[in-house]
Amino acid sequence: MSNHWITGGIPIPDIIEAQDLKKKFGDLIAVDGISFTVKKGEVFGFLGPNGAGKTSTMKIIACVSPRTSGTVQVFGRDPDIYPAEIKQRLGIVPQETNLDPDFTCYGNLFTYARYFDIPPDIAHRKAEELLEFVQLTEKRDVPVEKLSGGMKRRLILARALVNNPDLLILDEPTIGLDPQARHLIWERLKLLQAQGNTIVLTTHYLDEAARLCDRLVIMDNGKILVEGSPAGLVKEYGGNEIVEVEKSEEVLSCLLQKNIPFEVIGESVQVATGSSRDVARILFDTCSPNKILTRPATLEDVFLKLTGRKLRE
Amino acid sequence: MIVHHIWSVPRISRRAWKVWHRNLVVFFRTWKVNFFPPLIEAFLYLFAIGMGIGTYVKEIDGIPYVNFIAPAILAISVMNSAFFECTYGSYVRMYYQKSFDAMIATPLSIEDVIAGELLWGATRSVLYVIIMLPVLALFGVISFPTSLLAIPLAFLGGLMFSGIAMCFTAITPGIDTLNYPSFLLITPMALFSGTFFPLTLLPILFQYFALALLPLTHLVAIMRMLTLPALTGVLVLHLAWIIIVTAIFCIVAINLMRKRLIV
Numbered sequence: 253m254s255n256h257w258i259t260g261g262i263p264i265p266d267i268i269e270a271q272d273l274k275k276k277f278g279d280l281i282a283v284d285g286i287s288f289t290v291k292k293g294e295v296f297g298f299l300g301p302n303g304a305g306k307t308s309t310m311k312i313i314a315c316v317s318p319r320t321s322g323t324v325q326v327f328g329r330d331p332d333i334y335p336a337e338i339k340q341r342l343g344i345v346p347q348e349t350n351l352d353p354d355f356t357c358y359g360n361l362f363t364y365a366r367y368f369d370i371p372p373d374i375a376h377r378k379a380e381e382l383l384e385f386v387q388l389t390e391k392r393d394v395p396v397e398k399l400s401g402g403m404k405r406r407l408i409l410a411r412a413l414v415n416n417p418d419l420l421i422l423d424e425p426t427i428g429l430d431p432q433a434r435h436l437i438w439e440r441l442k443l444l445q446a447q448g449n450t451i452v453l454t455t456h457y458l459d460e461a462a463r464l465c466d467r468l469v470i471m472d473n474g475k476i477l478v479e480g481s482p483a484g485l486v487k488e489y490g491g492n493e494i495v496e497v498e499k500s501e502e503v504l505s506c507l508l509q510k511n512i513p514f515e516v517i518g519e520s521v522q523v524a525t526g527s528s529r530d531v532a533r534i535l536f537d538t539c540s541p542n543k544i545l546t547r548p549a550t551l552e553d554v555f556l557k558l559t560g561r562k563l564r565e
Numbered sequence: 566m567i568v569h570h571i572w573s574v575p576r577i578s579r580r581a582w583k584v585w586h587r588n589l590v591v592f593f594r595t596w597k598v599n600f601f602p603p604l605i606e607a608f609l610y611l612f613a614i615g616m617g618i619g620t621y622v623k624e625i626d627g628i629p630y631v632n633f634i635a636p637a638i639l640a641i642s643v644m645n646s647a648f649f650e651c652t653y654g655s656y657v658r659m660y661y662q663k664s665f666d667a668m669i670a671t672p673l674s675i676e677d678v679i680a681g682e683l684l685w686g687a688t689r690s691v692l693y694v695i696i697m698l699p700v701l702a703l704f705g706v707i708s709f710p711t712s713l714l715a716i717p718l719a720f721l722g723g724l725m726f727s728g729i730a731m732c733f734t735a736i737t738p739g740i741d742t743l744n745y746p747s748f749l750l751i752t753p754m755a756l757f758s759g760t761f762f763p764l765t766l767l768p769i770l771f772q773y774f775a776l777a778l779l780p781l782t783h784l785v786a787i788m789r790m791l792t793l794p795a796l797t798g799v800l801v802l803h804l805a806w807i808i809i810v811t812a813i814f815c816i817v818a819i820n821l822m823r824k825r826l827i828v
Contacts, residue, residue: 336672354662355591
């Protein structure tokens with residue numbers, strides 16, 4: 253067990269520690285022996301294509317789906333044995349919107365707070381405070397059915413905070429939202445992190461991951477492919493910069509001749525490089541390219557490189 | 566690894582009452598819609614069957630016909646309110662509203678959630694009986710104070726039908742297939758459990774069948790003993806039957822639901 257020690261010698265265990273975690277559904281192996289740790293105060297991301305095992309992993313951590321094998325500790329405790337104690341300290345934003353349609357915005361927060369045994373007066377205060385936090389005070393007494401998609405996601409984020417969680421688990425927090433709503437959620441998450449919250453999230457949006465995560469893993473087929481900081485991963489796997497050229501016979505043969513590694517994606521050719529200027533110059537001088545575009549490498553390049561371009565169901 | 570068996574007694578915490586309370590709050594917020602049906606139901610049965618058929622059938626075994634069916638009206642209402650709450654009502658909350666998923670993300674366990682739903686189904690039966698009792702009293706077809714015992718009996722009977730209903734909810738592939746138990750089990754039971762005519766009019770084999778397997782038979786029998794009143798020692802046997810069946814179905818319902826929802 254890797255512990256952080258603070259003066260006085262009290263060990264703070266990692267928030268999550270998973271070793272060789274496996275989850276099977278019949279013959280399907282959803283999570284295939286992954287190990288990871290999440291430290292206090294960090295934003296940790298799970299990235300991967302559909303069916304990579306991200307949500308299954310989230311559900312194990314959230315104590316709602318028992319693991320098949322391996323070990324996992326949340327706050328130093330086993331989810332199979334202490335689900336109620338762990339869940340008391342978790343805030344969950346699920347992928348699917350599951351607000352209670354029989355209640356208003358306020359009613360949703362208040363009722364949810366009661367599930368955590370929060371006394372009515374404190375639940376009331378917390379609900380009002382959180383409506384403010386996600387900018388829904390004006391919608392306080394509106395039934396949740398009447399809210400837009402973005403408002404519902406914000407309310408779910410607020411609901412996940414009613415118990416002042418020590419760990420926030422977000423499964424696709426900004427799925428299907430417009431840019432305004434996404435930015436508001438990002439801003440709120442940054443604020444929560446600044447207040448010392450630990451956050452674990454899954455996302456398909458690589459810009460979101462790059463923006464929010466201190467550390468992340470990229471998963472595919474139930475396994476962790478790589479782990480690191482967004483910038484570190486880009487540097488290691490994406491090269492610094494990308495040169496994109498329109499595909500032509502000349503360009504292809506020319507790159508082969510010059511021994512420059514490249515990748516063909518549809519009608520364009522991509523070259524990952526440490527120096528886009530040099531590559532661009534070679535191309536201009538000898539390959540007579542049509543269009544050239546140079547840009548910094550992103551997490552998306554790393555993601556596609558590692559998980560391939562084949563569509564997932 | 567904790568092994569969950571279909572017959573193992575589930576661990577339920579006091580948090581189950583939070584789920585019960587949530588349903589109670591929603592029920593009372595829309596109380597006008599919810600209080601009306603039992604009230605109307607009592608009137609309809611009394612007029613259509615009691616006054617209508619009662620004009621020809623003056624009495625059964627020396628009991629005025631309306632007094633004979635009054636306890637059946639209560640028992641059927643107990644059955645219907647609990648059964649429909651824990652089939653269609655629970656299914657909507659589970660499948661369409663995803664309320665159970667939201668609840669088990671809190672310290673509530675799935676066992677707590679289902680137990681809360683069952684307790685709520687039973688409570689709904691109690692509320693319906695409480696609404697119907699004054700109507701029946703107004704018509705002078707039930708006796709007091711023994712008829713007041715219909716209230717605790719409604720809880721037990723309601724819990725039994727909630728448990729049975731929840732078993733169907735746990736195994737139904739979709740909301741439409743819940744029509745099968747309601748048409749093939751609930752409707753026939755409402756007619757053939759000694760409700761509107763005595764069980765003894767039926768072939769002897771069917772009488773055994775009804776006593777052995779139709780839960781409503783026992784509920785009607787006790788209810789009638791309370792409202793006439795005509796208390797006998799057989800009450801204990803009926804009560805024992807209901808308690809055992811209630812325990813079995815509630816336990817199985819919780820385990821089946823766990824199996825369905827926790828994967």
